[in-house]
Amino acid sequence: MNVLEVRGVGKQFGGLVALDKVDFDVRKGSITAVIGPNGAGKTTFFNLVTGVYRPDCGEILFDGRSVVGLRPDRVTALGLARTFQNIRLFADLSVVDNVLIAMHRRLTSGILDILLNRRKTRIEERRALGEVYGLLEYLGLEPWINEPAKNLPYGIQRRLEIARALATRPKLLLLDEPAAGMSPRETRELTDLIRRLRDDFDLTVLLIEHDMKLVMNISERIMVLDYGRAIAEGTPEEIRSHPKVIEAYLGHSAVS
Amino acid sequence: MKAIKRGFPRAWYNPWIQALLLAAYTAGVSAALAFSGQSVIWFLLLVASLLFLYHSSLPRKVQWIWAAVVLGAILPLAASTGPAYESYMEVATQMGIYIAMAVGLNIVVGFAGLLDLGFVAFFSLGAYTYAIFFSDQANQFLSGHHFPLPGGLFWLFLPLGMFIAGLFGVLLGLPVLRVKGDYLAIVTLGFGEIIRIIFNNLDKPVNITNGAIGISSVRPPELFGVTFTFPHHYYYLVLVLLAGVFYAVHRLEHSRIGRAWKAVREDEIAAQAMGVPLVRTKLTAFAAGASFSGLMGVVFAAKQAFIDPTSFTMLESITILVMVILGGMGSLPGAVVGACLVTVLNLQLLPQLTNWLNQLAAQGMISFPPALSPSKMQRFLFGMLLILFTVFRPKGVLPARLRRHDPGHMAELAREYRQGIAGVHPSISPLAEPGSSSSRAEKGMQKEGMSP
Amino acid sequence: MCVLAQILQNLPQVLVDGITLGAVYATVALGYTMVYGILELINFAHGEIFMTGAFIGTAVLMGLNAAGVLAAIPKGAALLVALAAAMVITGLLGVGIERVAYRPLRKAPRLIPLISAIGVSFVLQDVVRFIAEWRTGNYIVTGISLFDSEISFGPVTVKTNALIVLGAAIVMMAGLDLFVQRTKWGTAMRAVAQDKDTAALMSIDVNKVIALTFFVGSALGGATGVLFAQQYGTIDPYIGFILGLKAFTAAVLGGIGNIRGAMFGGFVLGILEMFASAELSVLTGGVLRAEYKDVFAFLILIAVLLFKPEGLFGQVVKEKV
């Protein structure tokens, strides 16, 4: 079964065709990668799926429902969460608040509940805090809970982005270059983490990455974009030896 | 829970000792105020005790009760012995009105990051709502002679003024939310001016606001047969309303709504990606801020007994903004301190200072050329103080602080949460899941954390 | 009588008056836009710098007059002297203000400098007032008008002054636009606007660039002040506030940070206002009158921003996510 089905999606910026009628499916429970040269349209693809941009043409189905034209917060509410290539944390807020905010949709207290400090609100807040701490622990972020996000080292910030996305309880998690700025060792840990996330949270993971070790290691399927077009799709083995991909993206040394 | 600062002996941080010192201070200053008869300094020092209280390490609850006792009993009692009693109460009342407005604007500017330069419009909406119906103004456009309404209905108009201002907050917000940043500033400024100009001109074709002439002889409120005539009546009224406002803002700030405001301030795109609806969040901020302002508008109209559009100029909006920023954006105590500072400066200290200089000049102790007569220097001094304050306290007098969580306590909550999921804690499960109902995530929670 | 005919009959003169007022708005708006473009700071004190320029220019002309020089030199030369003096002094004043009230706040939250700017406004208003009052006994000063003659084109009359204001406005805009778009320093200004730390890494002296910006912006404001005093004859220390506000509105209308936009916004606002105060009551049969002109102008501003939230000339900087 596919959680995500993309049919003929295209996007232009001015005269620039960033995505050109892309078709793509993501199987439920899989870990799938999107790779491609810089400027190929990968991030744009994520932006279309999450509602940040509206596609010029085509259809995007998430869990069988069209998400084209939905606001990003609605898309998130349906169970689609993402991280950002250029980290976009709430820089002046604490780590805990960053994650709490991501639970916005899942908390249900209205303004009256809050003003009257109803029991429901109090319980909800307690549980939210509990869940946040659990998540932070899970990602090894608990030493930083009271730190403003902007003070964290780069790699930790990336992990916080993941924690934040998880807090929305997504079914499909989109990671945009999660390993950027991480050392090989951290990347290795990240690889494990993504696998465990998938299992522990019953997730489907779709990721963009330039670190081929991670990609080849983790993905079940890979799509390759180049100049907005899907030039190849397949298993890591197929992609690794795909001549077009080697030519446009991998280079010859990376293959060996 | 206060962070320990270096340089003081440990005993300073013992809440009991602090309470004792504070009590002694309060007692001493109030006695001085009571016996000196009339002195701004003692009055201000007594008010300042609340600042020390805020910085003390007494528990929050105790701090609130303490503050209530000082403001509700000690301060008015100590001041009431002198001839300046009502003068103090007047200043304190105006201070209270501004505090509520600054706290309201702080929601919009400080929490949600929406620069609003037309905030006073909401204040005027509240004020006119009351003034029109509690003077004979309403007879001009409504048939029958039902107006002014009896003072007892004041209590109905408090929520009404709040509601109307809040409603306009939403109405303004709807179109305005398309524009961002400083564009928003100018649009709100335009809105503020539009409202003021309309009030200034709505004497024709139907006389609703009496235009530039203003509405006079506004009837004061009544409670249990007591008519509000003196500033100290309004002081208590404002005190009670302020308690409500603080409570509300305090609740909201640390709720999902307050967090959503801040998220929108920090990064709109990320906030949306985390499921925060942009428009609704901004609208609640506008509405909440506006309603506090509208509430105080009603009080203001009743207290002044007269209103006209000159009380609602753009300069007024800017003054409130100054209070918020001076105090520390996004900080509730900051907004309070900012409002107090600006009001006290404007209404008490600067007039007194210039009067004093003037008297010295009159007695020939110092001399000024007439062009530099000290009585005209209020604005100049105010401007100077603004510059000095910002340069020396660029983050505001009491900058916003992050709420700190105790890791131990959080770990405890996390345990409780896991148990709740395991079914030990059968209370409602309010953390609904988007889409389906299975509880996937909990599995993740129950495993061991990843090593950092 | 036919409403349209009434309006048409007036229209040429209304347009001319609107353009004249718009030229003043436009040039003041330039200064706002410039400082905003660099520091993302709404320099509320800009209106007061403009006002100071007006006083300095007037003082220079009065001084020349008192010394008996004024009658001896060509009027154009006198105006140039006044302009030069005002520009240099207000330019330096701008640099000084930046140094004292804004530079210490560069790392502070974005709105903080707004407060010191308001402080500077108050202080400048009063300082100018004290000086004017001390020298002349009255802070409302009526200066010397150099070009008071009128030129008529058919039904329309224009003061020579207005033409000078207009010409100066266009020259200033063109010069500034060239400077900012085409020179190295202009690019540096825009780079500093976006990221001071990184600009410094490009060996740009950030302080110098900011000071330069303030100098140019303030000098333009000062020059406009002189022209304003020439145009309207009477000045007081409070002219900066309303005018500054209007000019800021104009800058936003055009797309703040955009020089051509500021210019265009100024003219649009001037014409709109003039049109509203002349024709609103004709249009509405007396229901809405001239006093609604600001409402009218603001409503149009809001409408424009709703459809083009970045202003008329502003670029859609769609954030790349």
Added chain:
Amino acid sequence: GGGGASPSSSGSGGGGGGSGGVIKIATQSPLSGGNATLGEAIKLGAQLAVEDRAEDFKKLGFTLQLVPYDDQADPKKGVANAQMIAADQDILGVVGHLNSGVAIPSSEVYEKYSIPMVSPSNTATQVTDRGLKTVNRICARDDFQGPAGAKFAVQQLGAKKIFVIQDKTAYGQGLADAFKDAAQKLGAEIVGYEGITVGEKDFNGVLNQAKAKNPDLIYFGGTYAEGGLIVKQARDKGLNMKFMGGDALDSSSMVEIAGPAIADTYYTSIAADVTKTDEGKKWAQRYEQKFGKKVESYSSYGYDSAMVLLKAIENAIQADGGKKPTREQVRDAVRAIQDYQGIVTKVGFDNKGDNKYAKVYVYQFEPGQYPGQQIAELAKD
């Protein structure tokens, strides 16, 4: 006495009783901000009065002092200052305010503490129509000055088509409305009624409209700062009809701002021409010497208001056998004044506190001259 910043903390504190001591009167008017010229004129006028009478009060055993307050034309400041004034028991009366919008809420406070207020310049009808015991004024009400102007405009100047401009302030609108209604009653046609914004400098828009209507007279309800420019810009446009306005045009700045364009401009004022009497001339000279400023109409109003107040205090002292009077006594003494001859107007209060003798004089400006030529005198109907 408390801290250093508390100048008003001296004094007997106990209200009346005891001969000797300090007597203060306060002024409240805008001393900073855009309205300060007018506000300061009031203050300086009162100051001169206090100095003039200081000797007399010395003889009675009192030190006379003036306490100037800056209300910044802001009702909230006015009210807060009023409370401070109330707290200083030595203050027995107030001269002020400039703006009716500040006077009305502040006088609510004066009333509570029985502090008499003598207003030099509040013309709005509501100021005295509320029937407060403490509120008095020496100037003419809008509904006297406006109609008087209308009468002169229609009957003497022969204006048939009149264009009315007002500045959308309480003063400007009150006056312009009263003028408009009266002029219509007298048979004139109001061909336009437009508002302008205080503080702006370009009034060409409204004037273009006036030009299209081609009236015989333009009436302006507002102050000289805008009035002068309107006259000037109108003449530049070739509008050569007559102009008229109220007492707020009565300023030397009006002449300066309008320049040669001022010809054919009229204004109504309750002030008789000071320079017509020797005494008045001498007074004006003294004022100019002392303060280095030209006399404004509000200087003399301020002076007369303060003099009336001081006269009342003096009366109260004498009535009470030389003791310091209470505020109530002063309040009643003020209202009891019936024929005090001031420097510009005779003063006698009716039971509302309006000046029975307020006359309206009509003046015509001449280029370069201030004050204008007094050309008519109108009494109350």
Added chain:
Amino acid sequence: MSLLTLENVHVFYGGIHALKGVSLSVDKGEIVTLIGANGAGKTTTLRSVCAQVPVREGRVFFDGREITRCPTHEVAAMGIGHVPEGRRIFARLTVRENLEIGAFAARDKDRVRARMEEVFGYFPRLKERLNQKAGTLSGGEQQMLAIGRALMSEPSLLLLDEPSMGLAPIVVEQIFEILGELNRRGMTLLLVEQNAFQALQLADRGYVIQNGEILLADAAQALINNEEVKEAYLA
């Protein structure tokens, strides 16, 4: 001869002691790399050279001159180029203007033009996007621009903070080639890389930084063979 020297440098962020006495040196013509975990202080070290963080204690020398207290723009004008962490391109300027700003201190226009061509030679992609606003470039394109911009000033010392971040493998390869090429032409490089293995292969010497302190300093090859380094920083 040593081109850049840090002596016992201490840096604080508020209360956080980020550098605790870092000393290192880079000789003329060398490639030196600084490796370390997240938050170890690599970025802070580079920033302390350019006076982007205040150095509380210790000294920095460049080309024999002390530059500890020199303002950033002067340091840059002396010939230190910097590719900052997170790219920091000027988003609202075009690609061309970004490059021109890179050569701000240069006087000779022809030389600037030639230099720009050279950059296009390295990154043809940038030439295709010449008049696009830099903010709308893809992540990798922005990284190319950041490097190109730093090259525009013809620095004698180039500080690179994770230049390969976000780049396609084929481009990463190119980048390392380019760095080698630049070095051969006489440019001295101080390189911070997560991709420690590749960095060490390129470099002459390397430093390992941990918790704000230099833990190890050695020839690059020796570090590659060091068991601990292998364990901690190499895959």
